[in-house]
Amino acid sequence: MPLSPKSPGRAARRQSVGDHKRELILGAARRVFESEGLDGASLRAIAAEAGYTPAALYFHFDSKEAIYAEMLDISLGRLADAVLAAADAEAEPAGRLRAAALAFFAFYAENPRDLDLGFYLLRGGLKPKGLGRARDERLNAALAVALAPIGAGAEALGATPEAARLLVVDVFAHAVGLLLLTHTGRIRMFEASAPDLMRRYLDERVRGLLAGGAGLPDGRG
Amino acid sequence: MPLSPKSPGRAARRQSVGDHKRELILGAARRVFESEGLDGASLRAIAAEAGYTPAALYFHFDSKEAIYAEMLDISLGRLADAVLAAADAEAEPAGRLRAAALAFFAFYAENPRDLDLGFYLLRGGLKPKGLGRARDERLNAALAVALAPIGAGAEALGATPEAARLLVVDVFAHAVGLLLLTHTGRIRMFEASAPDLMRRYLDERVRGLLAGGAGLPDGRG
DNA sequence: GACCGCCGTCTAACAGCGTTCAAAAATCCG
DNA sequence: CGGATTTTTGAACGCTGTTAGACGGCGGTC
Numbered sequence: 001m002p003l004s005p006k007s008p009g010r011a012a013r014r015q016s017v018g019d020h021k022r023e024l025i026l027g028a029a030r031r032v033f034e035s036e037g038l039d040g041a042s043l044r045a046i047a048a049e050a051g052y053t054p055a056a057l058y059f060h061f062d063s064k065e066a067i068y069a070e071m072l073d074i075s076l077g078r079l080a081d082a083v084l085a086a087a088d089a090e091a092e093p094a095g096r097l098r099a100a101a102l103a104f105f106a107f108y109a110e111n112p113r114d115l116d117l118g119f120y121l122l123r124g125g126l127k128p129k130g131l132g133r134a135r136d137e138r139l140n141a142a143l144a145v146a147l148a149p150i151g152a153g154a155e156a157l158g159a160t161p162e163a164a165r166l167l168v169v170d171v172f173a174h175a176v177g178l179l180l181l182t183h184t185g186r187i188r189m190f191e192a193s194a195p196d197l198m199r200r201y202l203d204e205r206v207r208g209l210l211a212g213g214a215g216l217p218d219g220r221g
Numbered sequence: 222m223p224l225s226p227k228s229p230g231r232a233a234r235r236q237s238v239g240d241h242k243r244e245l246i247l248g249a250a251r252r253v254f255e256s257e258g259l260d261g262a263s264l265r266a267i268a269a270e271a272g273y274t275p276a277a278l279y280f281h282f283d284s285k286e287a288i289y290a291e292m293l294d295i296s297l298g299r300l301a302d303a304v305l306a307a308a309d310a311e312a313e314p315a316g317r318l319r320a321a322a323l324a325f326f327a328f329y330a331e332n333p334r335d336l337d338l339g340f341y342l343l344r345g346g347l348k349p350k351g352l353g354r355a356r357d358e359r360l361n362a363a364l365a366v367a368l369a370p371i372g373a374g375a376e377a378l379g380a381t382p383e384a385a386r387l388l389v390v391d392v393f394a395h396a397v398g399l400l401l402l403t404h405t406g407r408i409r410m411f412e413a414s415a416p417d418l419m420r421r422y423l424d425e426r427v428r429g430l431l432a433g434g435a436g437l438p439d440g441r442g
Numbered sequence: 443g444a445c446c447g448c449c450g451t452c453t454a455a456c457a458g459c460g461t462t463c464a465a466a467a468a469t470c471c472g
Numbered sequence: 473c474g475g476a477t478t479t480t481t482g483a484a485c486g487c488t489g490t491t492a493g494a495c496g497g498c499g500g501t502c
Contacts (some may be wrong), residue, residue: 053452117435122340143387184342187343187364276462276482
């Protein structure tokens with residue numbers, strides 16, 4: 001122990017003050033991001049909104065991407081909360097499955113900035129350079145939590161674990177595709193209601209589960 | 222006619238020389254983009270690769286985005302070619318549908334730079350500011366061409382036009398979602414083979430078409 | 443009570459970006 | 473060749489994320 005702690009509670013208090021300032025900056029980032037968009041949100045604008053000089057942000061975060069990464073963590077946490085709440089409001093497995101998947105879809109449909117953040121990651125941003133490998137672990141963990149009710153619902157309806165996993169993957173991909181294609185508003189095929197498409201898709205998958213034990217067979221061909 | 226054409230073939234020759242230089246620049250952009258990625262490809266790098274000074278590019282293109290937009294046009298053209306070729310290699314409607322959809326998927330799975338370009342648009346890039354409204358028309362038209370064989374196959378299998386349209390939309394969204402989620406390689410659920418997932422999904426939809434006349438009912442509920 | 447050291451922030455600057463503008467070079471035509 | 477037009481250039485602008493060094497203030501030690 002090269003450092004002799006000067007006083008017991010000191011480090012902890014420092015830490016909590018530091019955390020508070022990080023949250024202050026993240027809040028400013030969220031506001032600027034909300035009004036300017038992800039690409040339009042400059043570090044200087046975020047710093048100004050937080051009452052700081054740009055350089056000061058580098059004391060609290062390693063980079064601008066680190067701020068985005070932390071915002072994504074928060075976003076995924078809110079997503080998981082929304083999905084779990086929606087699932088818990090239903091009693092029957094089929095209802096829980098549907099509610100969870102629709103809540104996932106609705107979360108991103110109604111919060112385009114969270115969608116931007118997610119797409120930023122998917123498009124290759126937030127590379128784990130200095131962000132640490134742990135970031136990816138957290139990301140996958142949060143995603144697993146948010147999607148868990150879908151798989152659980154499928155298993156409760158009689159699907160094998162493998163079939164349930166495949167259904168989760170399919171629903172996830174379908175939702176992401178619908179969200180992305182609707183998002184720009186410039187692809188004519190997707191000017192129609194995306195939620196309707198999502199509902200229709202889900203209804204069919206649940207019906208398949210109820211009927212045959214699997215909407216799509218896990219052995220193909 | 223305020224401009225008196227000095228000689229008949231002159232404007233045409235100018236035009237063709239200009240087109241040639243545009244293609245030269247687009248080729249340089251494609252190469253730089255291939256090795257540096259969309260975000261890493263700077264205008265100065267593209268200009269250097271083409272043997273130009275950055276400012277010279279602005280004589281041939283309105284902006285960097287205009288270069289990207291033109292690259293996207295070319296990309297969508299190649300996509301349509303690949304899809305139509307794959308469909309034409311099959312005789313039966315079901316085979317044509319499957320081949321077209323799988324070719325669409327494979328085109329982007331095997332050409333990540335084209336995928337980047339497409340996602341750049343979906344993420345909000347290539348806004349029709351100075352790019353002109355005509356860009357969006359061309360974009361939608363190219364997409365319609367590339368996806369036409371899927372809808373045609375569905376109708377040949379007995380689907381109503383509306384059901385066929387919905388199937389195209391669904392397949393499109395599913396493919397885009399799978400491509401996007403696989404693309405980063407950082408979402409653990411999608412480390413498995415995306416083509417397999419696409420095939421499985423397609424098989425089921427085609428089976429639904431063959432069985433009931435519609436894989437997913439067009440009246441939901 | 444004066445001093446030292448660290449923490450948090452600021453000022454100033456860097457290199458890079460897309461873009462613009464006036465001037466120069468190259469090209470073409472009569 | 474002369475003059476007009478089309479292309480290209482060099483230099484600059486304002487923006488971006490980021491870094492280095494200096495500065496004030498606060499906590500703990502002598």
